[in-house]
Amino acid sequence: MGCGSSAPAVDSNIVDDETASPLNKDEFSKTPHLLVDGVCSCDVAQGELGDCWFLSACAAIARDKQMMSRVMRDIIDIDMTAEDYSGKLTFHFWRFGQWKTVTIDDLLPSKNSKLLFSSCENPDEFWLPLLEKAYAKLHGTYEALEGGFEMDGMVDLTGGLAEIYMVAGQPMSIDTEKLYFKRLYRAMENGAFLTCGRTGMRPEIADGLVNGHAYTITNVAFVQVADRVEPFRLLRIRNPWASSMEWNGDWSDTDQERWSKVSDEVRARIGYKSVNDDGEFWMAFEDFRREFSTFSICTLGPDLNDDLWTDDPQKTKIHYMYGEWRGSSAGGATESSNPHSSNPQYLISIAQPDDDDPDGDLSVVIALMQMYRRKNITSMVEFRSIGFRIYKQTEKDRKITEEEVDSPLEGSGMYLPIREVTGRFEMKPGSYILIPSTANAGEDNKFMLRFYAAKPLIFQEI
Template structure:
């Protein structure tokens, strides 16, 4: 009912037509070019510093290597981190003993964080991003949890590891893998003072080792006795001597009471403390949820991980002999399955015989016994084992095999599986190469702008080997896990290819990763020489992510401490990406800029010179037209005065004659004067024709007496009505005609002066109308036309500095025009001021745009004309701005391996020069100089104008 009423009401009222949108018509290719121009930012850049005035990041950036970097021992950075970590732990322990207090970590105080419900140690910078809801109930120190705490109990082994309630199975799997090799975990757990409660660890991050110091507080599953109201009441109902103590021993004592990772032994502490240190290094426990085993192994060992898929293995026998059999010696392995499966429902585990999909496992050992290829694998959960061949209790196990493989049954998450079943049930492997003291590492970092259409970047790395060596080349980006929520709106996948200088074909390309996108690598043997590493980085826009600027804006008020914590990690990581010029690059840049400036100056000089000369020619034509107008006006005024003088003389001479005879005589004389005045007008003035000789008369004397200077005085008027009518009749037509000629726009070419001037006397009835038109027209005549004023302030026919008064509606006194046709400015400055100065003509009304008449007719004259919609506005407001910090590490056994960053090159006047003002330089945000539309350009333009003006001769304005 309501809808029909609305319909009838709307139909009865006239519909206002929608304004027609203006459509800019242009070729399709131009539209596409404009779209891409708006799509990509004109100012590429990346935030390199989150915190204001971050001294630590600035100091680190200043110490970052630049230029050619030569190799160091792979363990040198590790040794430095170990020394710093031990020194820090020792200082803290001394301080705590001095004040008789246990160590409380001020930067990661989990007890205060939980009690005050701050949750900075649990949640990330942006809340709500947690995969799992982390909800521990209480916090206790190690001495309060364990009755007889011990850091290591018979060493750190894979069997000790049990995952807690965090989603860090990938990290636990890595620890299992390290547990299979002697002393690997000992190299991570560096220093400790257990009585004071301080522990020091080192981790590998972005090509360098970092230290992390923590206290001994750990999260527990159960609440404290005084805070657990429901459980407290239940325990109080049990008839016990001390319900509180019983509750503490049952719920808050031993490894089983820990909320996160726990050792198998009830009193062993290394695993939960190491997990806590790893979480602190990354900011919080939420940041270590989800990952890949290979990445964690890299962080714990400094190795290099390659992602391998079972379907991509070319020779499985070679893979077994050359790689799998070297586990715990040269390589460590993690494995997983279901990464590409669309699994769901209750059969997500049983379909693979209890191999858990999307879960990380570690390979602990590989043995080939009696023709059987078998592998020992562990689930970091400590349960859910393989149920196929060679599983616990399967028919393959005999007492002999139990002894050969030293295996015991038990649901501890550890099982054996055949190589054939391993390849069948697991889809991917994380293979991590380990480096000993015989290896050296060289690395360089830079920042580059990534285009939307991926291709090999102009910036590349140049690697020089001095001797044959096995080489591992790693191209990596920053580990974004350390600064989650600040990683930006782009994800990057890395690729590179290796070429030897002087050869056309490439040697090898990096193995692309589907899952582990932090780095790509190749492992090969190289001969001495210089090699180029060309990078191809693909950027993807992630629309739901916020930019670092937006995250800072949203968190700086209410999450200050957390932003400082994550921002510091961000700044320290990005410090190495700031592009710093070497001395050679600075010299090349200055030479390049000097050449570019000279080229730009030369081009601009030519453009300005051509523009100014063109304007000068236009001004000469305008001044020439003004001169001709002034000459015509002067001749017209002279003729008018001559007619008046002739008329007066004729009246005086024939005073005694009758009125008719006098008028007839005057007409005859006037006709004679007209015949004389009808001369041919040239550019130099009026060419006189032979005069009619009727003998001396007062008319001739009066005509001869007419002055030819600019100071002509009008003849005395007669009190004769007929004479005044005749004067007006003669004046009006010529004046109106002349005014109309002056008001018309000047032609492009000079008018043809050979045509005679129309001096015909119109009848009196027409003269009055023309006179009125003439008087009205003079009101709109510009002063520049009336006075004949030149652009330099002079007047046509007057000397410089002579003032000519102009009153609207009046005709100025005639002046003398120079016989030559020379027009010169007083100075070059007066010429410059005249450029682009047009005659002061009335403005031309603009033509309404297409469709405007329709819109105005429909909506009324007050309706605005719709502006053209910019289809590229969405790109201009949020353009493509993908900038990535990348580094190249080269591991080799060569004594002297060096890396140099090579910037893009450009051709300048036939020469190839270094162009350091490239996309990588712009991406770093350290471009020298000002914006192209800023002050530098204006100053440069002024310099060019000065040079051009000095090069123009003074007589260039001569016609």
């Protein structure tokens, strides 16, 4: 995991000049390229910076060359060996509802003529360390990338919608377990981006897995063997360390007893490779749900009807709304001097249900994102615990009063200290009031609401 650089945000100073080497000379490679055979999850290798959350997101997005090309669209065809190569590179990141452009030079932190932070598997390829540098510049310093959530990295690289699921330590019925695996399986089939993580403050290692560490899910498969009726539910997972630090239990690279029962045809279908020490491994979902704390799914559009298939983004109506909790409008979610009803309130007016919905409901997904400036990480600026509640509006143009705040119809659930919380709801035509808030009163912050539905609706502050 290692340490980070505390250099300021100015590009010429984002790394210490004494340790930076220019990429287009011989310090790293005599034939440097941005890309060699395109991007690949297998390119990603973490260095001495604790940004596994961002690198696992990079590895997830690298499965979709078109999406990663969007991030590097201005430089995708650049020739770093050409005489007219300027040494300037431009990347694009989605930030709080808008795509931001970041331009960097190609100086990269080094130690003993080797890259200090992330690197690509091919020593002549540099898209990853340059992308990491641009992301560090976006946030002010490399140090600002120490620690985070994979879902935030995936959203910043795609502008998509990410949801986090709690796994280890959570009571889970057999039906819920089946649903979670099916959700992962469908998400992978549907081109979504998947990551997972283990909690823990220290990087202790058990069974080859690292605590306090983020991973990428690179495949999800049902695997049939000859002597069993039910197929095994397996996940292929990648450690961004790209090393021998891998799961060593059932279905691991060294478990030839189980893999010997899988036919060559099935192995080829799921992309099985008996390669040790590359950071990628298979494991059963039963072990996964015990060993991993969370998994995250990022899609470009929501699964509105919860059929485990992402809806066509071209047919989805997306509404954005920006707001702020400040002073008397930072009412929190509990009893305080600032009542909950003093938070900003938003009208949701639904006129039509989904086509052919048997219950006459409209499926909607609501996402609440708080603005968070990672460059303040050295000042111990932390996420607020956020969430939202939905109420039925009983009278036109009327806000929810303090006497009504304890009777919401729906909500995002537990208020969580993460950048974005989401909820999926079935709502009948009518008028509703949404109240987003922090858990505690008096916590000023800006926020953004995203509202997804397949039918037009009215969404406005009242």
